[in-house]
Amino acid sequence: MTDDTSKTAKLTLVPGNPLKTADHLPRYVRVTERLPNGVIAFDFAVGTPDMFVELILPEDAFEAFCENNSAVHMTLEQSAEVDLEMEKYRYGEEGMELKRAAARMRSGEHEPS
Numbered sequence: 001m002t003d004d005t006s007k008t009a010k011l012t013l014v015p016g017n018p019l020k021t022a023d024h025l026p027r028y029v030r031v032t033e034r035l036p037n038g039v040i041a042f043d044f045a046v047g048t049p050d051m052f053v054e055l056i057l058p059e060d061a062f063e064a065f066c067e068n069n070s071a072v073h074m075t076l077e078q079s080a081e082v083d084l085e086m087e088k089y090r091y092g093e094e095g096m097e098l099k100r101a102a103a104r105m106r107s108g109e110h111e112p113s
Helices: 060-068 076-107
Strands: 027-034 039-046 052-058
Touching: 027 052, 039 060, 052 060, 052 076
Parallel strands: none
Antiparallel strands: 027 039, 039 052
């Protein structure tokens, strides 16, 4: 049996680059659904609105969660950007181009010549 501790590199911080924590990063919430039983489905992000987890809490727990995390609600613009990025991920660039072409056809626009 070998001693694996000799093979493990010791982790050290680079001088002048302190280890950063998420404590100073903004926190965002976006309510995605309010269920009849009082449960709220929402997205929660730290640092940037486009990297989030989906959570579900009763309304009073949601309010406490937002307060404890000093969370702000995403703006309409941030929500639209998040939705667009999710569509790009889901459909890919080719799928997004097909969606844009279908939207142009519905609105009566024609392809540029």
